[in-house]
Amino acid sequence: EVQLVESGGGLAQPGGSLRLSCAASGFTLSSYWMYWVRQTPGKGLVWVSCIKNDDRGTRYADSVRGRFTISRDNAKNTLSLQMDSLRADDTAVYYCVRVTAGRDAFDIWGQGTMVTVSS
């Protein structure tokens, strides 16, 4: 079965760090563009970071640039998001998402992992 499973969310203090992981099964993660998308409770979907299949193309939303780092471990078939210098407005559900082979939509979503930044 093709699926994505996130882990690593939880409670962090302002200024702290968390590392999210996304384990892929049923497909080779390195062959696809991948995104992290977040959703603040009761609000819409916002892209956070993305990585192309060649690993050279990465982008970050303005709100996280310089604080978050996306990466892939091809041997483990996992995607990661290192989140440093966390702020209260980073509080959200974070989804790991796969882009279709045709690069026209997000076809596979993880279940989401909640990140809460609070003192």
Added chain:
Amino acid sequence: DIQMTQSPSSVSASVGDRVTVTCRASQGISNWLAWYQQKPGKAPKLLICRASILQSGVPSRFSGSGSGTDFTLTITSLQPEDFATYYCQQANSFPFTFGPGTKVDIK
């Protein structure tokens, strides 16, 4: 980045109603548009890609149309399981961006 807008932000409808959601891109995106349905506590589900291609398993009461900057999602004969929030998303350029969502709730 391409900005996406949706209207209305919410709509109240009854079972059996026809519902139309509009999405607009800040620049032309040809037909590189997808629609998603999200229910509370769940991840979004892909309904339509390339503006009008229905995904496998999605009921035929859902349809999409449009190209360029203006797009429409139509639900004919709304069913109880269709009450949800709907998002459009452009796939014309990297990074992909979403509209703010349209909540369809029960009248």
